[in-house]
Amino acid sequence: MFLNPWSLALCLLSAISVFLIGVACKTAVRVIRHWDPAADNQGQIALESEIWLSSTLVQYGLGFQIVSLLLYVLAADHFSQMLSGAMCATGSLLANEYGLPLLMVKIAGMFLYGLWIVLHQLDISSEEYPLVRLKYIFLLLVSPLVLVDTALLVLYLGGLKPDIITSCCAVIFDEGQGGMVQNLLGGQDDQGSLFLYYGWMAFLFGAGIAAWWRQKISLYIVYGLAMAAFFVLALNTLIAVLSSYIYAMPFHNCPFCMLKREYGYIGFLIYLPLFMTVFSGVTPMLIQPCQAKAVLAGTVAKLQRKLIVVSVAALAVYAVLSSYHYIVYTVMGGEG
Amino acid sequence: MREFSEKHLNILDYALSSLWRRKGKNLSVFLVFTFVIFLLASFQFLTRSLLDAAQATLRQTPEITIQYMVAGRQESIPVSYAAKIKDVFGVRKVTARVWGYKFNEVTGSNITVMALAHFPRLDQEVLAEGRFGAKGEKGWAVIGQGVLDDLGLGSRRSFSFFRPDLTLKPFTVSGVFGPESNILTYDLVITGIDDGRDLFGMEATLATDLLVEVVNPLEIATVARKISKALPGTRVVTRPQILKTYEAVFSWRSGFAAICLLSALAAFIILAWDKASGMSPEERREISILKILGWQTPDVLMIRFWESFALALVAFGCGTILAYVHIGYFQALLFRSVMMGWSVLRPGLSFVPVVSFGDLFLLFSLAVLPYLAATVIPAWRCASVATDSALRG
C-alpha cells in the first residue's frame, strides 16, 4: 500500500535518513582511518571540520527518527480505516509481521542516536577529543539500523492489503478474534500489575536519589538497569491496564489512541516524559566507561548527576500523568 | 540551561535578521516552496473533505447488503431468502430493494432508480421540498438535484421512463433531495418497490438485493459471516467495507496525485540545494568575520538551520492557508476533476476543508523536512569557510 500520502511520506523520510546517516558514516570511516591530532595538514583540518558535519547529520537523523516514529503511528491510525478488522493503529500494526518490529526499530534508533549525541558532546568538551574514534565506531555499528528500518518499512507497506469489496466473494476477512477491538496484550491482573508498577517506580525514585547523592558507579548501574526494565514494565502497564482508564472502555487497550484529539492528545504528555526518564536514566550507566579517560572524568561525573536529576524529575511527571485517569476513576468514581 | 537557551535565541535573532537582509535571494525559494506546499496541502484537504462528506452520508447506507450471484455476476435475489436471513441471531429487519439504471439518450447520462418497501434511514430533513410517498401510494418519485436538471423538468413535477417493453411508466415528483446529500442522491430517483418492479419488469418474488439491519452495530461482521454461511450463493457486503473502500479509493487518488507532486517537490529540493550552496563573496566575508570574532562552526551551522527553518515554517503557513482558501472559497478549482471522477452527472458538492493535526504533520513531513535535509550539507560548506579569509582582505 504505497500509493497514499502517508506511505510516501514515510518512505521519503526513510530515504532521507539513509542519506544523512550514510554521509555521516563516510566521515566515520575517514576519521577512524586518518585521525591524527598531532598532524597539521589539510587532511586533519578537513577532518576536524567534517566532525561538525557528521554531528549535525546525526542530530538531524535523531530529529527525523522522532518525526518518523510519530508519523508511523499516525499513518497506522489512518491505515486502520482501510484495513479489515483494524479499529485503530494497533490493528494496522498487527496487520502483518513487520509492523511491530518496525516500531521497535524506530524506538531503538531514537535512543541510540541520542546516545551518540551525548558521546559527541562529551568528546568535544575536551581539547583532546578523547572519544573521537569510539564514537565513530559506535556510529558505524548503529547505522545499519537505518537500513533495517527502511527494509521493514517497505515490507510492512508492501504487505498491507486494503479491504476493498471484491467482485465475487462473500468472505469477510475479519481477524478481530471475537470482537472489533484488537489488543496488543492480553488480559492481566490489574491489581497485581499496578502494585508492581508503582512499587518499581518507588524503587526507582529511591535509587535515583541515592545515585545522585552518592555518585557511585554501582548505583548508576542499578538505576540504569532498573530503568531499562521499567521501560518494558511501564509500556506493559500503560497498554494493559492504564490505557483503558484513559479511554473509559474496559476492553480498549491501545497504546496509540491516546495520541489522538478525542483524548486530548494526552498520549504525548505521557510518552514524552517516559522516553526522557528512560533515556536520561540509562545513559549515566552507559557513559560510565568514559570516566576512564582522565580528561573526561570531571565532565562525565557532572553529566551523570544532571541526567539523574532529569530522569527523576521526568519520572515524577510521568507518574502523575499516567496515573491521572486511573486516580480520577478510582477516587472520584469515573468521569463527569 | 539558561545560557544554552539564550545562545540559541541570540543565534535565531541573527538568523532572522540575516534572512531579512538577503530577502532577494530567499524570495524565489520562498515562493516556489509556498506553491509546492499549496499543491500538496490542497490535495490533502480536498481528499479529507471528500472523505468526510462521503462518510457522513454513507452512514445512511444499510448495515449489510445481500446480493445474489450467478457465474460471478449479480442477478435478482429471491425475496424468500429474507426468511432464512431473519433466522440468523442478531438480525433486526430485512428489506427488499429494487434498483437499476435508466439511460437518458438525450443527455447521455445514467440515472439510478432505487425502490424500497420502507425507508429506514432517510428522513424528511433530507428533502429540499415535498415528501416521500405514503404506504400504498403508487407512482410517486423523489428525485435528486441532478435528475431535476437532467430531465429538464424545470417547474414540472411529472416525468416518464420506458419499461423494457417500451411502454411508458409515469411518475409524479413528490419530493426533491436537498443539495447536502448530493454526493449520494444527485443522480438518484427513489420510488416505491412495486413501482420499481413495474419499471424494470421484475417479478414480485424477486428483488435486486436485500438490506439487513442488525441489532448491535458492533456485530455486523459476525452477522454477515453467519448470513454468508446460510446463503452460500450470495455476496454479503457490509457498511464498514464500503467505508473502507471509499477511504482506499480516495487515498489512492490522493497518493497518485502526491506522486505527481513529488516530482515538483524534487525539483524544488534541487533548487533549494543550489541556492543554499551558492555563496556570494560578501556572505563568505561575513562568515569569516563572525568566525574571527568568536563564532564557532556549529554556531554558523545553527544560523543556517534557523534561516532554513524560519523560511520553511513561513512558507508552510502561507501554503496551507492558501490551500485552505483554495478548497473552502474557490471550491478546489484546480483539482476538482482529478478527484471527482468522470461521470456526466457530477454532484454539485460544496467542500469544507477539514484540517487536522495529522494532516498538517503529514504535510510538514513531506515538504519541510526534505527541505531542511537538502540545506544541511550546503550549510556546512558555508560554515567551513576559512576563518582567516577576512584577514586577507
Place this chain on the structure above:
Amino acid sequence: MLVELENIIKIYNQGQVNEVMALDRVNLTVAKGAMVCLKGPSGSGKSTLLSIIGCIYPPTSGRAVIAGTQLARLPDRFLTIHRRQTIGFIFQHFNILPKLSVLENIMLPLMPLGISPGKRRAMAEPLLERFGIDHRRNFPAGEISGGELQRVAIARALINAPPIIIADEPTAHLDSELSKEFLRSMRQLKGEGKTIIIASHDPLVTDDGGVDMIYAVRDGRVSQDVS
C-alpha cells in the same frame, strides 16, 4: 610575557605539491601592556604570524603561548573559545557588516556566548559613549563616516574586554588625521594595560612614540627592526 613564540614553523599544504613554508623558526615575545609593530611586505608571512598570535590556527610546530595557553594542536573549537576571550581584532578594512546597525556590530562577538540582549546592551553602552558614537547606535553601519567606522571597529574589538588587541594594517585606507586619531586610541588602550600588536608598514605607525618594539617580517622570518 603575554605572547611567547618559540621556533614557530607554519607550513601550508604539508606533504603536497603546493607546500609552502610561511613561517620559518620564528621567535617573538610581547610583554603585557606593550605596543608592538610588525612590519613587512605582502607575502612575508605577516598575516600568518598575526593568525597564530590571534589564535586563528595553531603552528605546525614550535611553542606558541598566548595569554598563558599553549596553542599547539588545539582543535579549532578551543582556539575559538580562547580567541574570543583573549583577542580583539581590528581588521584592515574594519570589516563592519554594513547592514547591521552600529550597536549590533559592536555586540556581534557576544551573541554566541548566551548573553541576554539586556546584558549585551549594558556592555556596549559604555563603549558607545567612550568613543562618541552613541548618537549613531541605530544607524546602519554602512551609512556612517570613515572615522566613525574606525571607532566602531575599536569598540567591537573591546566588547569582550580582551587583554590583547590585534590591528591588521589599520591605517591603510585612512587619511593622516584619522590615522593619528587611531594611534591616539591605541596609546590610550595601552595606558589601560592592553597589549597592542599592529601589523603595518605605515611610517605614521612605526614612528609613533607609543610603539615599544618593531619587528621586521621577511620571507617567513622575524627580526627586530633597529632602523
